[in-house]
Amino acid sequence: MKFSEFKDPIYVTKPILPNLKSFSDALRPVWESHSLTNNGKSHQTFEREIKDYLKVPNVSVFNNGTIALITAIQSLRLSGDVITTPFTFPATTHVLSWNNINPIFCDIDPVTMTLDYSKIESLITPKTTGILAVHVYGIPCYVKEIQEVADTYGLRVVYDAAHAFGTEIDEQGIGNFGDVTMFSFHATKLLHTAEGGCLTYKDASLKSRVDYLKNFGIKNEEEVIMPGINGKLNEIQATLGLCVLDILEEERNLRASVRDIYFDKFRGIEGVTLMPHVPGVTKHSYQYFPIRIDETQFGRSRDEVHSILKSYNVHARKYFYPLCSDFPCYKQLASAEPGNLPVAQQVVSEVLCLPFYGELKDGIAEKIADIILSLRK
Numbered sequence: 001m002k003f004s005e006f007k008d009p010i011y012v013t014k015p016i017l018p019n020l021k022s023f024s025d026a027l028r029p030v031w032e033s034h035s036l037t038n039n040g041k042s043h044q045t046f047e048r049e050i051k052d053y054l055k056v057p058n059v060s061v062f063n064n065g066t067i068a069l070i071t072a073i074q075s076l077r078l079s080g081d082v083i084t085t086p087f088t089f090p091a092t093t094h095v096l097s098w099n100n101i102n103p104i105f106c107d108i109d110p111v112t113m114t115l116d117y118s119k120i121e122s123l124i125t126p127k128t129t130g131i132l133a134v135h136v137y138g139i140p141c142y143v144k145e146i147q148e149v150a151d152t153y154g155l156r157v158v159y160d161a162a163h164a165f166g167t168e169i170d171e172q173g174i175g176n177f178g179d180v181t182m183f184s185f186h187a188t189k190l191l192h193t194a195e196g197g198c199l200t201y202k203d204a205s206l207k208s209r210v211d212y213l214k215n216f217g218i219k220n221e222e223e224v225i226m227p228g229i230n231g232k233l234n235e236i237q238a239t240l241g242l243c244v245l246d247i248l249e250e251e252r253n254l255r256a257s258v259r260d261i262y263f264d265k266f267r268g269i270e271g272v273t274l275m276p277h278v279p280g281v282t283k284h285s286y287q288y289f290p291i292r293i294d295e296t297q298f299g300r301s302r303d304e305v306h307s308i309l310k311s312y313n314v315h316a317r318k319y320f321y322p323l324c325s326d327f328p329c330y331k332q333l334a335s336a337e338p339g340n341l342p343v344a345q346q347v348v349s350e351v352l353c354l355p356f357y358g359e360l361k362d363g364i365a366e367k368i369a370d371i372i373l374s375l376r377k
């Protein structure tokens with residue numbers, strides 16, 4: 001081997017953590033109050049701070065992104081068919097199933113890898129009630145075009161922004177588009193609460209419905225007004241979120257440097273496609289760093305690169321392989337037929353998410369890129 005193996009494993013991401021003393025100091029009031037969950041003080045402060053950070057009018061925080069997305073679909077009363085992307089984490093499609101909705105898979109755009117808005121219209125039937133699109137890797141969907149289709153056909157739009165915390169278009173927070181947007185605060189996300197998530201929405205009247213839904217539908221001691229779920233974020237995790245928010249900008253700056261290192265190394269390399277620059281994006285989420293490897297031009301397949309990197313103790317990820325439309329629970333659907341999803345099928349065989357977090361700035365990202373470049377044939 002031309003390069004030495006990394007002593008410690010290098011994963012696709014590494015959660016940032018506040019120093020333990022500052023976290024324990026921040027927890028002191030929680031301990032003293034004995035108020036551990038159910039819309040406590042930290043929960044309320046966290047919700048306010050998220051609202052400011054994301055530049056959105058309404059936020060409800062949750063115990064994870066998946067429950068938040070299930071609740072988003074419930075809050076809009078979607079039913080029947082919902083048009084969605086097959087190129088995403090399983091949760092996106094599963095939340096439709098959990099709401100007894102049929103996912104209708106639509107192909108993706110070859111450049112942004114998000115839902116191809118020009119193909120949505122042909123999939124709309126009288127059963128269609130909404131569109132569930134994903135800002136995959138934090139790359140914004142074609143929000144204007146998707147909204148135009150939705151408005152024409154009277155459909156609701158839900159965005160899965162699990163990867164897009166902080167993304168802005170023309171300085172507007174990405175959570176302002178569509179009817180409801182979900183963000184994930186899982187440990188693997190830039191802003192995290194170990195597990196957690198939130199919904200954002202323009203319609204202030206949705207706030208009380210969403211907040212009832214995430215608390216069993218309880219209105220008061222005497223009344224339960226809808227079939228809710230337990231989607232509440234507890235005080236310990238909300239406090240962690242507040243501490244992570246304090247150190248977030250530092251990590252964003254470091255990730256910007258790692259991104260520059262990768263861009264400098266791979267720019268102009270035949271067979272490697274980098275994240276697209278989407279016009280109008282004024283702030284990035286810095287969540288993932290996917291590259292696409294074209295086997296004919298690069299001389300190695302994505303799978304070969306993925307497994308050779310492992311031999312160096314570098315654990316890049318094939319997010320999001322396999323396509324949701326190829327899961328046994330969905331592949332019998334007519335829209336899941338591979339011939340209907342040629343771009344998604346191609347992209348899913350090429351993508352590789354490289355390790356991407358601030359600590360890689362000092363020499364590590366460079367070495368990972370050099371290992372990959374040395375594999376070219």
Ligand code: T4K
Nearest residue numbers: 011013014015064065066089091092162184185186187188
């Ligand atoms: N929609 C989309 C588009 C999503 O990507 C996701 C979640 C959701 C919805 C659902 O949101 P949540 O309900 O999760 O809030 C991870 C995450 O578990 C998942 O949240 C995330 N997407 C997905 C893209 O990545 P895995 O199965 O890849 O996780 P895992 O355990 O293999 O972790 C990846 C690497 O991260 C590890 O190799 C090491 C590192 N890691 C992981 C954890 C959990 C750490 O360093 N520390 C940790 O605590 O799904």
